[in-house]
Amino acid sequence: MDLSVTDALESGAAPAHGATVAHIVERLRDAILTRELAPGARLVESDLTLRFAVSRGPVREALRRLAAEGLIDHVPHRGALVRRLCAKEIAELFQIRIALESLASQLAAQSDDAQARGRFAAAIAPIYSRAPRIPCDYLAENNAFHDAILTLAGNAQLRDLALKLQLPLIMAQVGDVLTPDVLAASVREHRALAAAIAARDPEAAAAAMRAHLVRAAAMALARDTG
Amino acid sequence: MDLSVTDALESGAAPAHGATVAHIVERLRDAILTRELAPGARLVESDLTLRFAVSRGPVREALRRLAAEGLIDHVPHRGALVRRLCAKEIAELFQIRIALESLASQLAAQSDDAQARGRFAAAIAPIYSRAPRIPCDYLAENNAFHDAILTLAGNAQLRDLALKLQLPLIMAQVGDVLTPDVLAASVREHRALAAAIAARDPEAAAAAMRAHLVRAAAMALARDTG
């Protein structure tokens, strides 16, 4: 009843065989991250079968994948709810993310792979733009920046894990705290971090990432408790 | 064809409604961790439906959960294989585990919860036993020790994540490297770590955990490449 997914009838884009589940997962993930589906909203299987015009099998599998990503909670015999993060959980997730991404920054700063460093430089180029940011664009730039670090770090497992951890946190970071000066501060921190990585200074890179995320965590928590 | 799960006919213990999937997951996880199912072994859905006398639905769900835990790999249209870790992946996973568990050790050392500290002391008591260890018992003691630290740390998300990361690594740590002197060294490291936590010295605790896992990683890798 809470379902505000509007596209419903699958505008002709019937996904290829074997891509049905992935398609549903993407749609639902987008809906959750954009708050189309609010935290706490119920995801009823029979509704989803109608919305996506598929049977319960793929729907159930999609829900399980989203649960594995931490975007929904699954309660036995009650179904799936869009995950609602309390302040404690947000703090805990940031603590983990700090550990993982500061490690990634350290590894990235130690990388000797010239090609990978080149790709990294290209991927983070947008942070040097002088144009003022709007929240939506900043989020994309931010994701690309963090992903570039995780990629340069060269630890594939670490990258998978960290990217998954980001998702629920993004849910918490709705745009209303992203004021222009906050965005500017974040961009400055990104540049400092990039400089440390370019200078091959692992300690400085890890410290910069830690400081960056500590501030982000404080902001996310300020919003949540306020 | 590779299935050596012998119990097949469910010796009367038909799990309650709603526990079918959990039951299958546990059985398969045990079989994988004990190497009954060797790395690379195929898990064919139709075989599993016969072995466990359930339909394909629960089997598919169980396989997906094991994939989420990192115990199996899922290849589209080819099915599930027991995950085979290469040296690089083992190294990467240990790098992550070091970051997470040294954080946990630091948090545990900072804990002010007297009750939790009491439960921690009780849970790790076995490490002070003077009896010589055998590999199987040591693994149980080791798991309990690491879990106790993660519990005392008080970060529930961190505990979940770290426990899941341990599973694939346990697969790699078959008993053949656990010689008596290796076990004795591990127990000494456990005691040093416990002392640092008891002394509320976060830096020492984190460092002790890091050293402990670095050595464990070196051992696991020595086995894998040899």
Add this chain to the structure above:
DNA sequence: TCAGACTAATTGTCCTACAATTTTAGCAAG
């Protein structure tokens, strides 16, 4: 020997049906 077609095995998806459980609504008693 190698390319290509054919076959077998297996997964991906759909459908229907029913059992089990939780939630909700309604009703009766205090």
Add this chain to the structure above:
DNA sequence: CTTGCTAAAATTGTAGGACAATTAGTCTGA
């Protein structure tokens, strides 16, 4: 009016069969 019990509704959990789609392996023919 509230409380507690009962019955109905809603929803998930599981079964079982069916077919399509894809991959792997085999076999044939040049």
